[in-house]
Amino acid sequence: MSHLPILLLLLGHIPPVDPLSCYICMFPTITPADCLFTQDCARGQQCLSSIAIGTQGALRVVLYEKGCAITSQCGLSGEKYASGLNFTYTNVCCEADLCNADSASSRPRPPFLAAFSPLLTLVLVLL
Template sequence: MMSRTLVPLLFLFLVPPVVPLFCYTCVFPAVSPLECIRFPLLCPAGQVCLFSKAVGQKGEMRVVLSEKSCIQPFLCGLTGHKSIMGLNFTFTNQCCDTHLCNGNAVSHSATFWSAILLALLTLSAV
């Protein structure tokens, strides 16, 4: 029979650790057709990568904002409305849960440099 102190220790080894993700984040939201200036960010444990798109229209003027960052999983798949600068926007949150998965249309050279940066950040964290 196992002792009472051994059971909690075994439980700790059976539970997989939560590994934080690296996600792209934007310096500021981008207005279409421009892509945001993005860089990898180590998210807090338990968060996932976000790509959010907001579309606003006023008369003939149509504005599309995009944002990338880290987010709590319960906000994934959320759609709704928000008002920014007098325009009403409809937004959609899309999430993913692998490193730098919220990049969209990343060129091969950007992927290469992101991988190098991710490796350097990982090594410096150790």
């Protein structure tokens, strides 16, 4: 007797896997505390945290990104040029709900940064 019908019957009753939930940033941001939103990832994706450090002469800008990523984006690091800055980036992924939270995001920001962070991020993205 073949076990195939029994196997197919059992597979049909396996509950679907809940999607992974990750923190996301609406735009690259200058502090991980600005990544307050969450998103359910597509099947097979992981939570991503990315840090990009841009320099031009004495100017240094650090941008943070969070979201969902396909496995091939995980563990990548490299360089890219954007908005007149040379960026060095590093991508890190994890596979648990909201695992891309950063301990730095729980630290309070200085009031100046808290007030102007979204505006400064928008200016940097538009450059």
